[in-house]
Amino acid sequence: MPVIEVDSLHKRYREHIAVAEVSFTVERGEVFGILGRNGAGKTTTVECVEGLRRPDGGRISVLGLDPRRDAATLRAKVGVQLQECRLPDRITVREALQLYATFYPDPLPWRQLLADLGLSRQANTRFEKLSGGQQQRLSIALALIGNPEIAILDELTTGLDPQARKDTWALIEDIRDRGVTILLVTHFMAEAERLCDRIAVLEAGRVAAIGSPAELVSTVDSAQTVRFRP
Numbered sequence: 402m403p404v405i406e407v408d409s410l411h412k413r414y415r416e417h418i419a420v421a422e423v424s425f426t427v428e429r430g431e432v433f434g435i436l437g438r439n440g441a442g443k444t445t446t447v448e449c450v451e452g453l454r455r456p457d458g459g460r461i462s463v464l465g466l467d468p469r470r471d472a473a474t475l476r477a478k479v480g481v482q483l484q485e486c487r488l489p490d491r492i493t494v495r496e497a498l499q500l501y502a503t504f505y506p507d508p509l510p511w512r513q514l515l516a517d518l519g520l521s522r523q524a525n526t527r528f529e530k531l532s533g534g535q536q537q538r539l540s541i542a543l544a545l546i547g548n549p550e551i552a553i554l555d556e557l558t559t560g561l562d563p564q565a566r567k568d569t570w571a572l573i574e575d576i577r578d579r580g581v582t583i584l585l586v587t588h589f590m591a592e593a594e595r596l597c598d599r600i601a602v603l604e605a606g607r608v609a610a611i612g613s614p615a616e617l618v619s620t621v622d623s624a625q626t627v628r629f630r631p
């Protein structure tokens with residue numbers, strides 16, 4: 402049974418249609434990418450999956466539950482990494498993780514998580530002193546501290562230098578290898594190709610193509626539509 406099912410999702414902001422008609426399913430253990438240009442509707446789609454936004458039409462099921470009606474239950478099972486990690490400037494990495502750990506019934510040990518993410522040396526560093534790459538790692542750590550079944554990661558390598566991006570990709574592979582299902586939002590085709598088992602390509606709020614990277618590259622090369630880079 403799929404762990405995420407999105408069926409005919411429709412979402413408007415006033416008269417502007419952000420998501421016209423989006424359907425996809427994510428199987429347990431896979432890395433599923435949502436790829437598209439700026440404004441394609443990626444964040445709106447995942448925010449509906451996260452229960453942060455109310456769809457105007459369609460149906461979403463996450464682990465068999467409704468993201469809005471069953472938000473409290475899902476919070477412990479779905480880790481969300483936000484597009485921008487906003488924390489108080491003076492909070493340290495350790496304090497942030499310890500605080501987030503209190504929100505979950507079965508959190509991971511924060512020391513081990515920091516070690517896994519290469520952040521042990523920053524445990525007592527304040528948020529304001531972290532580099533962009535370290536902030537990204539912390540935002541991933543905050544998404545994982547609750548030991549989730551599903552992690553939703555939104556544009557997590559945007560703004561990183563090539564080495565930090567490669568390190569983050571290795572990290573995502575580690576997370577997948579622990580059996581966490583990953584829904585990954587990106588506008589880098591190379592990132593989607595490297596990490597994802599399957600990808601939905603969004604264009605103007607609709608699914609333009611869906612399939613494995615190999616399937617997409619062959620359809621896309623002939624259609625000449627999807628091979629974009631930022």
Ligand code: ATP
Nearest residue numbers: 414417419437438439440441442443444445446588
């Ligand atoms: P990006 O890659 O830039 O993050 P995206 O694919 O995630 O883009 P969305 O952020 O979902 O796209 O936006 C889809 C459309 O909805 C865009 O046209 C955007 O301008 C519009 N939009 C997004 N959020 C809002 C909002 N809160 N109010 C009004 N319009 C919005």
